[in-house]
Amino acid sequence: MTSSKLAIHGGPKAVSAKPVPVSPLDPSELKAALGELIDAGEFSDASGAGAIGRFERSFAEYIGCDHGLGFCNGTSALLAAYLACGVGPGDEVIHPCYSWVASVAPLLLLGARPVFCGVSPLSLLIDPAAIGPLITPRTRAISVVHMHGAVCEMDAVLEIARARGLPVIEDGSHCHGASYRGRRCGSLGDVGCFSMQGGPVGGKPVACGEGGIAVCRSRDLYERMTSFAQINRVPGGGFLDAELAQLAPFNSGMKFRAHPWAMACASLMLRDLDRANAEKREVRARVQESIEPLWALTMCETAADSTPGGFYGGINLLHHPERAGGVPAARILDALKAEGVACGPAPYPLLHRLPLFRGDAPGARRLYPWLAETPAPAASTDLGPSEDAHGRVVNVLFPMQLSPGDPYVPQMLDAFRKVYGHLSRGEFI
Ligand SMILES: Cc1ncc(COP(=O)(O)O)c(C=O)c1O
Structure with missing residues (x-):
């Protein structure tokens, strides 16, 4: 299946199972x-x-x-x-x-x-x-x-x-x-x-x-x-x-x-939180293990010596175009969606890009007129690398809502292998 034609090119979809989210609450x-x-x-x-x-x-x-x-x-x-x-x-x-x-x-x-x-x-x-x-x-x-x-x-x-x-x-x-x-x-x-x-x-x-x-x-x-x-x-x-x-x-x-x-x-x-987190970590570990060999796709890191938990908003993966012949994240998302993976870009926009936080946005000035008197911050850093990383996010939502045994999970991982397999063979576009 992973070597068959990409769904985005008219091939069969890697994912046929419908994810079945489980409720931790009776x-x-x-x-x-x-x-x-x-x-x-x-x-x-x-x-x-x-x-x-x-x-x-x-x-x-x-x-x-x-x-x-x-x-x-x-x-x-x-x-x-x-x-x-x-x-x-x-x-x-x-x-x-x-x-x-x-x-x-x-x-x-x-x-x-x-x-x-x-x-x-x-x-x-x-x-x-x-x-x-x-x-x-x-x-x-x-x-x-x-x-x-x-x-x-x-x-x-x-x-x-x-x-x-x-x-x-x-x-x-x-x-x-x-x-x-x-x-x-x-x-x-x-x-x-x-x-x-x-x-x-x-x-x-x-x-x-x-x-x-x-x-x-x-x-x-x-x-x-x-x-x-x-x-x-x-x-x-x-x-x-x-x-x-x-x-x-x-x-x-x-x-x-x-x-x-x-x-x-x-x-x-x-x-029920610890039990639910244990299951989510199991699914997350499986995703991490599966994408490791793909090289051009990594999981957003968590601090050393930390145990992640909760996982609201799904899993953010990072696509690395420089390891993937320059193919951008948007194209990867199209290909994964065509395979039947529920995914999208980073769930939230970058905050400094929001009109609310731009000193010149009239709506914000009207709501918070006192800010006109507040001097703009004196220091700032180059947010370019953050913007670049944000634009490379492949966010997958469902796995954190499913039980580890849900058939959607292995099929989703097949879809990753299929898309990145084609990419590594230069057969993508
Ligand atoms: C990171 C973060 N902080 C704060 C909030 C605000 O919480 P609430 O919607 O309960 O006001 C949210 C809501 O999604 C959030 O994601």
Whole structure:
């Protein structure tokens, strides 16, 4: 089959099986859990006890942090984390140029500017070597995002951050359950934020419809986030910070409170996370093993001594045209799709390319007029290598939603071998 004519040239397709995504969540268990909350009249909870508190405690413990705070989504958790870390008007936050927009958008609301940092062309994760030159007296924090389950080079990032006294915000929305040198992602920096958006199939690794959580070790950061984001809520034991205590119970008046039903759903997903991750790692290892001999296709790297996890958004592979007679990634995607592989380019655009972050975009100026007063970041790096790598991504979605035994997986791997086999024989175009 792998030597037959390419489907893009009219040959037979390598993939005939329909992928069958599996749900890690038993719907009857979820219905029972929600039924209990309905019977108990738990529709909203300002105290953080009940389903919200139960999830916060178990998730924080799972990640290895002392405090967890539930949110209505991941974006608001990030907003609270930035604010708690002291990010405010005129500040700069160093942020990787490849991520989902929500990991950086809250900065605009705070009157701060993102300073986009290059990503490693082999991992598409923040390149620690590119951080240092971006630090200026206005730098207030460094943000990292563990994209699609792969883990950032945290030792190098933390070394720079500690040397400069900068807090690190970790966005773990794609990597629930991943770890680095034996510690869970989300516990490595100062605050870890996680989106739990989506359903059990195709949503975040711990998914609850709409929801988020922030975790941290510092009681001070926890109290700041609580005071900012959770009207009427007083942390267990009351605010230790006398000034924040004075604001209670109305706090800052903001309410990004989690829904108890969502947190009950998240609790069930969390219970199953390690098992689901083990299966996903098995499929990922098989993909890695199969593409290794293809030479012109590699898997986006994860940090040394890390265990990737979660894998939201599928697997990012990198096509290397210089090893493939110059055939570009777009052509490879066409050929793979013709073979029946569900794939596409990088799921997200590069952030510095978005009109939202260009100083001259009228829409952004209208929404955030105060940014006109904020000086543009003084330092920038060459994002060309990041752009080149981003343009070579072959993103495959399904394998991370399938059980290891799904017949789609070996057929998809055959399709890779077929396409790259033709390429190596110069029979591609
Ligand atoms: C990396 C990342 N950060 C933050 C978010 C925002 O989370 P939410 O949609 O729950 O607000 C997402 C959402 O997909 C994300 O992918």
